[in-house]
Amino acid sequence: MFGKNKTIKHLNIGEDVFIDIVPVSLFKTNSIFIKSIKTKDAVLIDPGAEGEVILKEMEKFGDFNLKYIIATHAHLDHIGHVGFFKEKFPNAQFLLHEGDLFFLTENPFSRFAKRIKAYPCPIPDRFLKEGDIINVGNLSFEIIHTPGHSPGSICIYEPNISLVITGDTLFKGSAGRTDLIFGNEENLRASIKKLLERLPDETTVLPGHFSITTIGEEKKNNSFINRIYSENASCPLHDSF
Ligand SMILES: [Zn+2]
């Protein structure tokens, strides 16, 4: 399923799709490049740091037309190098849910910002909302608003290739933390329930950190989800993200 490289992964899913996953910064945020092979239209999701490394990877596999840069939410480990890509690709539209706009001016991770040489984040070209469809070549990405980890967290679902990109909402085995500014555990529970009710079990889950999984696997093995559905629900939060 994955390429030979130890850290950078290529996900083979669908004939017309190229997916490159580059974990960046000490947080190993999954920066995700998706290209339609036929049309060369492409989208970059969560370029949190190491813009040069991500760009090199993108260029390795031929021409592309970067149409969109999308952030699953605006924590710095997901948007730190959006500015780098906006400089290189001024025609690419930067898309974000409006609920996280305040993070762009109020930076809660300033020491981390220095460490990753973060770029000032540009103002989004457009705000995303529940139900929006973002077309990239033959791919249609549906925006699912999943607040909880942050007010403007989204998941990005492509039903034809059965893939959901979950940012810091859902991880393999756990869920995003809710103790950061404007995090909300009730909302996170509701968002994860919404995902589980809506997405088929075979859907591949590509989270903002850690490994790939599936919705079905998480229904069985995810401790946060098990606790949502158990009666004495006390929810341990993921201790890192
Ligand atoms: Zn986050």
Ligand SMILES: [Zn+2]
């Ligand atoms: Zn994160």
